[in-house]
Amino acid sequence: MSASVPQHATSQEAGPGTAPLPSRKPSGRARIAVDALGGDAPLRERVEGAVKAARLYSDIDVLLCGAREEMEREIGRLGGLPRNMELVHAPEPIGMHESPVQALRSKRNSSIVVAVEMVARQEADAFVSAGNTGAVAAASMLKLGRLKGVRRCGIAASMQVIDHTVVAIDVGANVDSKPTHLLQYGIMAGVFAREVMGLQEPRVGLLNVGAEAAKGSDVVKQTFELLSKADLNFVGNVEPEDLLNGRCDIVVCDGFVGNVLLKLGESLMMGLLGWMGQQVRAHWRYKLGFLLCREMFRHLKHCADYSEYGGAPLLGVNGVAIKAHGTSNARAMQNAIREARSFVELHVNDHIEEAVLKDAASRGLRT
Numbered sequence: 001m002s003a004s005v006p007q008h009a010t011s012q013e014a015g016p017g018t019a020p021l022p023s024r025k026p027s028g029r030a031r032i033a034v035d036a037l038g039g040d041a042p043l044r045e046r047v048e049g050a051v052k053a054a055r056l057y058s059d060i061d062v063l064l065c066g067a068r069e070e071m072e073r074e075i076g077r078l079g080g081l082p083r084n085m086e087l088v089h090a091p092e093p094i095g096m097h098e099s100p101v102q103a104l105r106s107k108r109n110s111s112i113v114v115a116v117e118m119v120a121r122q123e124a125d126a127f128v129s130a131g132n133t134g135a136v137a138a139a140s141m142l143k144l145g146r147l148k149g150v151r152r153c154g155i156a157a158s159m160q161v162i163d164h165t166v167v168a169i170d171v172g173a174n175v176d177s178k179p180t181h182l183l184q185y186g187i188m189a190g191v192f193a194r195e196v197m198g199l200q201e202p203r204v205g206l207l208n209v210g211a212e213a214a215k216g217s218d219v220v221k222q223t224f225e226l227l228s229k230a231d232l233n234f235v236g237n238v239e240p241e242d243l244l245n246g247r248c249d250i251v252v253c254d255g256f257v258g259n260v261l262l263k264l265g266e267s268l269m270m271g272l273l274g275w276m277g278q279q280v281r282a283h284w285r286y287k288l289g290f291l292l293c294r295e296m297f298r299h300l301k302h303c304a305d306y307s308e309y310g311g312a313p314l315l316g317v318n319g320v321a322i323k324a325h326g327t328s329n330a331r332a333m334q335n336a337i338r339e340a341r342s343f344v345e346l347h348v349n350d351h352i353e354e355a356v357l358k359d360a361a362s363r364g365l366r367t
Helices: 043-056 068-077 100-106 111-120 133-144 179-195 218-229 240-244 255-282 284-292 294-304 330-345 348-362
Strands: 030-035 060-066 085-089 126-129 154-161 164-169 203-207 233-238 250-252 312-315 320-323
Touching: 030 043, 030 111, 030 330, 043 060, 043 068, 043 085, 043 330, 060 068, 060 111, 060 330, 068 085, 085 111, 100 133, 111 126, 111 133, 111 320, 126 330, 133 312, 133 320, 154 179, 154 240, 154 255, 164 179, 164 255, 179 203, 179 218, 179 250, 179 312, 179 348, 203 218, 203 255, 218 233, 255 284, 284 294, 320 330, 330 348
Parallel strands: 030 060, 030 126, 060 085, 126 320, 164 250, 203 233, 203 250
Antiparallel strands: 154 164, 154 312, 312 320
């Protein structure tokens, strides 16, 4: 591909309750738009991750969106533009602490807006960003709409818990979910776990303050009833300790609780590893113990390394949107692009739409 900069006309915006665009089905190659400007890490990390992904996966085209001169400078440092990569001029960044809605309205040439509009026009099959979560979610839902039958989109994050992986949904897209939304989170995450993670019968748990069905808020109690009747491998209410002991593969919760859960887990693991490192450096006996248990410590570090697991998909949106960690380094961005590639190749959205409509039909609901 050339390094030319295509002209981007403003796309017609889709209302949040509509699904105006057909489900995207790849025709041989997945075209993935990558936000080069969004994130806390230096620009070079996102550019390097995109370049490495383009060189590793010859069956994709990477459309890197950002300030052209800055991207060209980093591309030169990395040995030149891969043949399957294109630079798209989108010079306006959306800061991590900016108001998402205001930023989307005022920064029409931002890397997030330009990349999402490429998906909306079907010039790209997927979108990857480490930028402002609110802006990524709002732009995706506003400009792409939702899959047919989906009431609310949710971010699904894969968390490595010691020796197994747990998918948490929602981890930040919505903070006021209704029972039907939580039900659909479980359905969509179930499809994700089957199609992308290879789990044939993923176990779905509902995060609650106790295991008993009578516990929790009214929303949680109503959600329990819906999940119990759904075509899911529902294991009931789960508490945080159940995520550690492997009782479930998917944990359903609203975005406020899920975001706190995700950040607490990350900070706790990183804090523990940091403390252990200080102790090893300070005491010779601990150094000896470290040498004897080196493989165990390496495994713990691997569990805490978010860069290994790519990004978190925004499930339910009528397109593929992958939210990478804000501090994503080059490896994390490369793996987030890998995640987007898998989503497109496996037609995950088609399977999600089918599962959601099947559930609605079983409950006699109109879609």
